[in-house]
Amino acid sequence: DADVTQTPRNRITKTGKRIMLECSQTKGHDRMYWYRQDPGLGLRLIYYSFDVKDINKGEISDGYSVSRQAQAKFSLSLESAIPNQTALYFCATSASPGTGASYGYTFGSGTRLTVV
Amino acid sequence: KQEVTQIPAALSVPEGENLVLNCSFTDSAIYNLQWFRQDPGKGLTSLLLIQSSQREQTSGRLNASLDKSSGRSTLYIAASQPGDSATYLCAVPWGGSTLGRLYFGRGTQLTVWP
Numbered sequence: 001d002a003d004v005t006q007t008p009r010n011r012i013t014k015t016g017k018r019i020m021l022e023c024s025q026t027k028g029h030d031r032m033y034w035y036r037q038d039p040g041l042g043l044r045l046i047y048y049s050f051d052v053k054d055i056n057k058g059e060i061s062d063g064y065s066v067s068r069q070a071q072a073k074f075s076l077s078l079e080s081a082i083p084n085q086t087a088l089y090f091c092a093t094s095a096s097p098g099t100g101a102s103y104g105y106t107f108g109s110g111t112r113l114t115v116v
Numbered sequence: 117k118q119e120v121t122q123i124p125a126a127l128s129v130p131e132g133e134n135l136v137l138n139c140s141f142t143d144s145a146i147y148n149l150q151w152f153r154q155d156p157g158k159g160l161t162s163l164l165l166i167q168s169s170q171r172e173q174t175s176g177r178l179n180a181s182l183d184k185s186s187g188r189s190t191l192y193i194a195a196s197q198p199g200d201s202a203t204y205l206c207a208v209p210w211g212g213s214t215l216g217r218l219y220f221g222r223g224t225q226l227t228v229w230p
Contacts, residue, residue, distance in 0.1 A: 004159075031216060033217070035220075040222065041222055042120070042205060042219075042220035042221050042222045042223060043160075043205070043207075043218075043220040044220075045217055045218070048216070048217055050216070058217065090159060090160070092160075094216065104150065104162040104165050105150070105152075105160070105162055105218070106162070107152075107159035107160040107161070108159050109158055109159045110157070110158070110159050112157075
């Protein structure tokens with residue numbers, strides 16, 4: 001099984017619909033992130049969470065919300081999807097400094113979202 | 117805000133060539149820099165993490181260097197193979213943090229043909 005699992009892998013939804021993307025991890029990492037990737041662009045941070053009670057906005061949080069249900073679960077919601085939210089969405093995890101775990105990120109395989 | 121730039125945007129080479137991919141960043145107050153590989157339609161795989169105290173980091177045919185003072189990092193790929201075809205991204209942490217939130221470059225799309 002993958003260390004970071006994202007569901008669904010692909011989704012087509014209509015404008016105005018609410019949609020949730022889910023992420024779960026078995027790495028035991030405290031830190032979780034949601035990034036968005038658009039064609040020809042690098043990844044941009046949407047939201048991040050450094051522990052279960054910590055939620056922070058990233059570069060492009062407008063139109064998105066998140067929930068950290070447990071250390072291992074971090075979901076991203078689009079309350080009312082719009083076409084310019086069509087993108088590839090990635091969940092990622094990393095260990096906190098000083099925990100003894102190796103540095104570096106672990107990414108999920110991504111969710112390809114199309115809003116029509 | 118940190119700006120991360122990668123040059124070239126795309127590169128196509130025959131198998132066996134040695135390659136250099138470049139990454140530059142505007143704020144040199146970083147603790148580390150990370151190189152990732154992304155295969156089409158897939159997630160990112162971490163290749164190398166260089167701490168600011170290091171000048172180089174090696175993994176197999178990959179060698180990454182970091183020059184904080186000039187705001188540059190290079191990823192050297194020796195004896196390239198078709199399996200190296202992918203997009204390579206570099207990333208640095210936000211705001212002087214050790215890890216966590218990352219700023220990404222747009223990547224270099226590498227094609228190695230037989």
